Amino acid sequence: xxxxxxxxxxxxxxxxxxxxxxxxxxxxxxxxxxxxxxxxxxxxxxxxxxxxxxxxxxxxxxxxxxxxxxxxxxxxxxxxxxxxxxxxxxxxxxxxxxxxxxxxxxxxxxxxxxxxxxxxxxxxxxxxxxxxxxxxxxxxxxxxxxxxxxxxxxxxxxxxxxxxxxxxxxxxxx
Amino acid sequence: xxxxxxxxxxxxxxxxxxxxxxxxxxxxxxxxxxxxxxxxxxxxxxxxxxxxxxxxxxxxxxxxxxxxxxxxxxxxxxxxxxxxxxxxxxxxxxxxxxxxxxxxxxxxxxxxxxxxxxxxxxxxxxxxxxxxxxxxxxxxxxxxxxxxxxxxxxxxxxxxxxxxxxxxxxxxxxxxxxxxxxxxxxxxxxxxxxxxxxxxxxxxxxxxxxxxxxxxxxxxxxxxxxxxxxxxxxxxxxxxxxxxxxxxxxxxxxxxxxxxxxxxxxxxxxxxxxxxxxxxxx
Numbered sequence: 001x002x003x004x005x006x007x008x009x010x011x012x013x014x015x016x017x018x019x020x021x022x023x024x025x026x027x028x029x030x031x032x033x034x035x036x037x038x039x040x041x042x043x044x045x046x047x048x049x050x051x052x053x054x055x056x057x058x059x060x061x062x063x064x065x066x067x068x069x070x071x072x073x074x075x076x077x078x079x080x081x082x083x084x085x086x087x088x089x090x091x092x093x094x095x096x097x098x099x100x101x102x103x104x105x106x107x108x109x110x111x112x113x114x115x116x117x118x119x120x121x122x123x124x125x126x127x128x129x130x131x132x133x134x135x136x137x138x139x140x141x142x143x144x145x146x147x148x149x150x151x152x153x154x155x156x157x158x159x160x161x162x163x164x165x166x167x168x169x170x171x172x173x174x
Numbered sequence: 175x176x177x178x179x180x181x182x183x184x185x186x187x188x189x190x191x192x193x194x195x196x197x198x199x200x201x202x203x204x205x206x207x208x209x210x211x212x213x214x215x216x217x218x219x220x221x222x223x224x225x226x227x228x229x230x231x232x233x234x235x236x237x238x239x240x241x242x243x244x245x246x247x248x249x250x251x252x253x254x255x256x257x258x259x260x261x262x263x264x265x266x267x268x269x270x271x272x273x274x275x276x277x278x279x280x281x282x283x284x285x286x287x288x289x290x291x292x293x294x295x296x297x298x299x300x301x302x303x304x305x306x307x308x309x310x311x312x313x314x315x316x317x318x319x320x321x322x323x324x325x326x327x328x329x330x331x332x333x334x335x336x337x338x339x340x341x342x343x344x345x346x347x348x349x350x351x352x353x354x355x356x357x358x359x360x361x362x363x364x365x366x367x368x369x370x371x372x373x374x375x376x377x378x379x380x381x382x383x384x385x386x387x388x389x390x391x392x393x394x395x396x397x398x399x400x401x402x403x404x405x406x407x408x409x410x411x412x413x414x415x416x417x418x419x420x421x422x423x424x425x426x427x428x429x430x431x432x433x434x435x436x437x438x439x440x441x442x443x444x445x446x447x448x449x450x451x452x453x454x455x456x
Contacts, residue, residue: 013268031364035376063373066219067364068328072338088223103372110220110368114232118214120183129371138374142409142443149441152187159214164235164280171278172228 004052011086012079019076020044026070026080036060040070040080043087061087062100093174105132115169118159123152175299177290178240178247179207182254183215189251189401191438195423196250196292198432202308203300210240210247216257219368230271231278233261238283246288248295250423252400253367256325256333258289263332291326292423293399294335297343305350310431312352315453318420319358319393320344321384323403327362338362344397344422351429358391360384365406377410385415394449397422408443418446428455 009016020041027039038046038060046055055061064084071079091098098104109129113120126143130136146152159165185193200207213236222229237258240247249255265272265285276282296305322341330338339362345355363384366377384407388396395418398404407419419442428435428450436456439446450456 031366031380032369032376034379035373063369063376065324065364065367065369066223067324067367069324069362069364072328072330085222085226089226092224100372103369104224106368106372107220107224110218111224111228114215114217114221119186120215120218122183122187126371139371145443146188151190151441156186160212165214167280168228168231168235168278172225172231174225 002050004050004055005047007090008047008083008086011089012082014079014082015077017044017078017080017083018048020074020078021076023075025073025075026078029069029073031067031069032063032065036063040064040084043083044078044080055087056091056094056096057099059099061091062098062103102133102135105129108132111169115166117156118162118165119156121154121156123147123154175204176206176208176245177295178210178243178245180210180213180236180240180247180249180254180258182213182249182251184251184253184401188405189421191424191441192250192401192404192421194434195421195427195438198434199296199423199426199430200248200292202427202430202432203296203304205248205295205300207248208243208245210236211242212239216254218253218257222257222260227274227278229257230261230264231275233257234265234275234283234285235279237261237285237287238279238281241284241287246290246295248290248292250292250399252291252323252325253402255289255291259332259334261285262287262289291335291399293326293343293347296426297347302346302350305347305426308430309350309352311429311455313348313425313429313453313455314352314354316353316425316450316455317356317392317394318348318353318397318425319356319388319391320348320361320422321396321398321403321407322362323398323400324362324364324367326399344399347422348397348425351426353425353429356388356391356393358387358393360387365403367402367406370402370406370410374410377406378412381406381411382415385411385417388417389415393417395420395446397425416444418442418444418449420446
């Protein structure tokens, strides 16, 4: 016990999360709390209690939309949004199972899009996401409507200096 | 006035009408836009949710490019704006990180450029009085609620340009255009953002609430400055709750009599034409 808390605090590199006194302003203002199995302040407590597997295996850490309402309102300046980023990073780095796979697949498809062209081509990114999740048919009509209106194009200008973009991905890889 | 311009990826696709209306309004206001040289994606939510250093390095590459031009950089997309401001914040606060990021991007990045949203530039640099003078057709009868969402104003010590719980600049711009903005308490609530593909049910619940609250406030439309909010509000609510949603610059162009609005409105999922025709604005 304590090691998990220390690791999370070290990665956040800011206000230690144990400064939280559980006023629950974060959970009250969280737009996604209704869908989370653990409220944001409960995640803090669980980290303090060393519940590593439960926290890193939770859907809560993936459902956080990073709206920053929690950190904006926290009376103790605990950066809960950053804490959620840190917890997701730990899951990815340790090769653990992400509880919300589709959300992680979306991020992977998005970043793969940047790596390949420097800029996101939205239809190609969504196609990549759909291929990896197998969720092929949701929103199909919406996508086709946008194509018909000329909003989406399969070809879009790319970044010219792709070496510098790929270097960024290679040098930040863990 | 001349500024650097960072459109970002969405403004070339789903947010096309935002890009075109920002350009049209800027031109009419005498603001010259010079696109950031060879820009790349800011990384948006997906970078910071999965890899911290990547989330600073991607915007830093663009900031470094903009710094060479030396002008304020205007960033209309709320998500790009937030990532730029956030990267600058981290670079300023953490000298060791700055050094590391400069090695990653292969050039220096001071992190001190003024990153501006068009709401900020139009209302402060041009000024509300001058904006009102440009109006050729008042948006009478249009009752928008201003919807900022999350990324323009939070966290406040990073975003800096308007009140973070009750922002007023968009209301003032709409007022200057002759519209009748309605007050409501959801200006900075969240639409669910990038959860729209992975967790659609959550986004539907959030935008349904926003539409319900907008109706309760007596609004007949919403204005936004974010392509992700726009997409979610325009496409995700239950059919019977939908109100037209506009980029604030589309309505500015309409009030200023600029060419373009009719074509942009055709790109919307929720057709704004019936409302605008009923008010004799189209």
